[in-house]
Amino acid sequence: MSFKELVKNRRSIKKYETDSHVDDEAVKEAIELAAYAPNHGMREPWRVIWVKKDRIAEYAALFGEHSFKNDADKRQKHIDTVSKLGGILIIAGPIDRRQKQHLEDVLAVGGYMQTLSLALFDMGIGSCIKSPGSMFDPGLNEALNIKDNESIHGFVYLTDLPDDIEDKPRKNLNLLTEF
Template structure:
């Protein structure tokens, strides 16, 4: 598939009904190749915490405990859904106190995550980037080994691709203005 086709046809897959299983080698290759995404000053301000298939129930319980403390039904529904995923990639990285470097790091992480999504799609793996409020919860961060000088940028859920992933027309067609 050409890079243009990948960009046009990749979609965030938000249905997690099917039990997903993927070869670790495909996921690892996507993680490693995504590191070639452009980033400012070759800082590569990311690291990946890979929650593999066998660890998803434990992760689901942690997430449910942090996010659904007062709603056990929602918590159990999340645990059940998480167990169907093919894995979760947690993208974390340093927080630079310098404003310019922090902005550059955030842009670089966005480029990494988009490149990762394209590579996963090319490998036949569906993905969806999630940014729940619990990314900043101390208990969640501590359990995931997030250091004091780091933050979680997002979660990448890995799931089956639907049979159709045709591109959708974009709303923002007037991207260019002239100076």
């Protein structure tokens, strides 16, 4: 697939109706390939925590415990849904208190995560980036070994690609203005 086709055809896969399995070697290759995403000053302000398929139910229970503390039904629904994933990649990185460097880090991590999504799609793996508010929960961060000087930037859900990926035309294609 050409780069142009890859960019135009990749979609976030948000339906997890069947039990998914992903190729671990392809995931590892995508993680490594995405590290070549452009980032300011070669800061590379990310690390990846990989929740593989065999640990996904355990992770789903942990996440549900911190995200749906007072709602057992929502917690169980979350566990049932997430347990169908082929894995999850948790993207974490340092928190730089300097404003300019922090912005550069956030932009670099976003570039990494988007490049990762493209690489996964190219390898036949569906993905969806998630950034729930509970990613800031101190208990969840502690359980995931997120250090005091770090933050979770997002989660990348891994799943099978459906046979029919819906075409979603872009609304904002008239981006260019001249100075």
